[in-house]
Amino acid sequence: MTEQLWQVHFKVHRQRTGGKPYVRTFTLDVDPEEYILDAVERIWALHDRTLTYRHACHHSTCGACGMRVNGREKLTCITTISSVTQNGGTVRIDPLRNFPVVSDLVVDMGNFFLRMDRSGFNSVAPLAAACLPYEQPLTAENSIDHEPERLVDCIECGLCISVCPAANTDKEYVGPAVLASLHLMYVQNPTQEFIDQADHHTGLWRCHSAYECTEVCPSGVDPAWRIMDMRKKVMSDRIKSIFRPRSSEKKNAQPA
Amino acid sequence: MRESLSPKRLEGSGRWLLKIFTGLLIVVFLGIHFVVNHLVAPGGLLTYADVVAYFQNPIIVVMEISFLILVVIHSFLGLRSILLDLNPSPMVLRVVNFVLVVIGAVAVIYGAWLALTIAGRG
Amino acid sequence: MPNQPEANNWPRWFDPRSRSLGTFGFILNRVTALGLTLYLLMHLIALGQLARGADAYDGFIALVKNPLFKLGELLVIAAGVIHGLNGIRIALNSFGIGVRCQKGTFIALMLIALFIIAFFTFKMFSEG
Numbered sequence: 439m440t441e442q443l444w445q446v447h448f449k450v451h452r453q454r455t456g457g458k459p460y461v462r463t464f465t466l467d468v469d470p471e472e473y474i475l476d477a478v479e480r481i482w483a484l485h486d487r488t489l490t491y492r493h494a495c496h497h498s499t500c501g502a503c504g505m506r507v508n509g510r511e512k513l514t515c516i517t518t519i520s521s522v523t524q525n526g527g528t529v530r531i532d533p534l535r536n537f538p539v540v541s542d543l544v545v546d547m548g549n550f551f552l553r554m555d556r557s558g559f560n561s562v563a564p565l566a567a568a569c570l571p572y573e574q575p576l577t578a579e580n581s582i583d584h585e586p587e588r589l590v591d592c593i594e595c596g597l598c599i600s601v602c603p604a605a606n607t608d609k610e611y612v613g614p615a616v617l618a619s620l621h622l623m624y625v626q627n628p629t630q631e632f633i634d635q636a637d638h639h640t641g642l643w644r645c646h647s648a649y650e651c652t653e654v655c656p657s658g659v660d661p662a663w664r665i666m667d668m669r670k671k672v673m674s675d676r677i678k679s680i681f682r683p684r685s686s687e688k689k690n691a692q693p694a
Numbered sequence: 695m696r697e698s699l700s701p702k703r704l705e706g707s708g709r710w711l712l713k714i715f716t717g718l719l720i721v722v723f724l725g726i727h728f729v730v731n732h733l734v735a736p737g738g739l740l741t742y743a744d745v746v747a748y749f750q751n752p753i754i755v756v757m758e759i760s761f762l763i764l765v766v767i768h769s770f771l772g773l774r775s776i777l778l779d780l781n782p783s784p785m786v787l788r789v790v791n792f793v794l795v796v797i798g799a800v801a802v803i804y805g806a807w808l809a810l811t812i813a814g815r816g
Numbered sequence: 817m818p819n820q821p822e823a824n825n826w827p828r829w830f831d832p833r834s835r836s837l838g839t840f841g842f843i844l845n846r847v848t849a850l851g852l853t854l855y856l857l858m859h860l861i862a863l864g865q866l867a868r869g870a871d872a873y874d875g876f877i878a879l880v881k882n883p884l885f886k887l888g889e890l891l892v893i894a895a896g897v898i899h900g901l902n903g904i905r906i907a908l909n910s911f912g913i914g915v916r917c918q919k920g921t922f923i924a925l926m927l928i929a930l931f932i933i934a935f936f937t938f939k940m941f942s943e944g
Contacts, residue, residue, distance in 0.1 A: 508834065509833060510834045537820060607779050607781065607823050607825050608778070608780065609820065609822070611781075637706055637707055638706070639704040640701070643706065644705075644778070646842050646845075648839045648841070649838030650839055653836045653838065662838075666910055666912050669910045669912070676708060676711060717900075717907065718904075718907065721903070721904070741874055742866065765856060770853075772853070773850075773853055779826075781821075781823060782823075801856075808867060812866055
């Protein structure tokens with residue numbers, strides 16, 4: 439804790455369900471090392487009990503408190519006030535983009551969760567599979583009698599969907615998190631099912647390499663890397679199919 | 695739950711590969727084009743007579759026409775991809791596909807006619 | 817503009833505010849793509865002057881020798897160089913090559929592009 443408090447103006451997006459958005463400014467004395475979510479909670483507790491926002495765990499695990507801070511997607515529970523403004527400065531707080539606003543800072547992520555579900559997303563994976571291939575894989579410290587597992591990195595916060603320029607205009611595009619989930623599922627279980635889901639105009643081919651998803655991901659999922667790795671797989675399959683025309687049909691024709 | 699019925703795939707690995715392949719060839723062709731124009735024919739092809747003379751080489755005629763075909767395929771596939779970002783309805787997309795194919799075909803036929811006409815005036 | 821995805825959000829494609837380097841690549845690629853497609857069609861129509869014979873074509877060339885047209889021509893070259901070099905990066909990335917160093921690759925390629933564009937600017941405007 440630093441001794442000195444900062445005076446910061448928070449410009450907060452307000453919107454009733456289906457209503458016109460407006461901005462309300464709250465001026466607070468804050469500790470610069472507090473988090474944005476702390477300030478939002480204090481605004482609700484001390485200044486305006488009608489402000490709505492989502493949060494739960496306060497330690498970047500639940501993925502509920504994603505908002506735009508000064509225009510940029512942040513997990514507000516781990517974003518310090520000093521990292522986005524200065525003493526006497528202003529902080530804009532807006533809801534995530536590319537999701538319908540329910541009210542104020544709350545967006546409707548129902549469709550996104552449904553798509554994550556359909557991709558087969560499982561929040562637990564074997565240690566080796568849960569890591570990115572370019573990472574040093576974690577190892578279990580003590581010998582245990584079952585295969586070690588851990589929670590996967592994606593916390594389904596939706597920041598990557600909010601920042602993606604393709605998700606801006608196409609509501610059918612499943613977005614980076616879902617494609618990263620398909621990649622993770624494919625790594626664990628390489629079946630055509632995941633490839634077919636990804637190799638689609640609402641999937642891999644809507645990505646236009648802006649790499650913003652990887653940039654904002656608070657959890658190190660690297661969705662862009664996973665999308666490109668999936669593309670590599672899909673394209674090498676496609677190139678092979680050019681040189682082996684109809685081979686699968688021949689196989690099918692022969693008795694097993 | 696309408697979305698659980700996976701809609702028809704409108705863009706896939708094949709079109710992306712074609713876009714990359716044509717893009718790469720365009721880079722190669724443009725490189726040749728600049729070298730030819732600035733080193734082989736200094737000052738460029740700035741008069742009608744220069745152009746007619748340039749097109750007397752059959753390799754040039756073939757190269758210019760294939761270059762046009764590559765550029766049309768690449769740019770129209772790209773344009774279609776940008777339009778797909780706007781999530782068009784199947785009806786609108788059918789119209790877009792039709793318009794792109796027609797304009798592309800007209801551009802290639804017109805360009806080929808032009809190249810052959812100029813070549814024939816030697 | 818609405819918060820949820822909608823086709824009429826498209827101006828946001830070109831909004832570089834609070835974006836990182838990757839989006840600049842995306843914006844550059846999209847702007848140059850649209851510009852070059854427009855140029856392709858204009859170029860084909862303009863070259864129709866060739867079919868009308870020597871006088872028509874040479875008259876047309878005299879017209880495009882004025883500085884305004886030369887500036888336009890320079891823009892086309894710049895767009896082509898940027899789109900081509902950036903396209904190499906995106907093509908390699910989609911084969912899984914160089915994804916983790918895409919920022920460095922982008923900066924390097926755009927520096928090369930700047931160099932090539934400077935070369936053509938000098939060449940075009942020094943010839944008079």
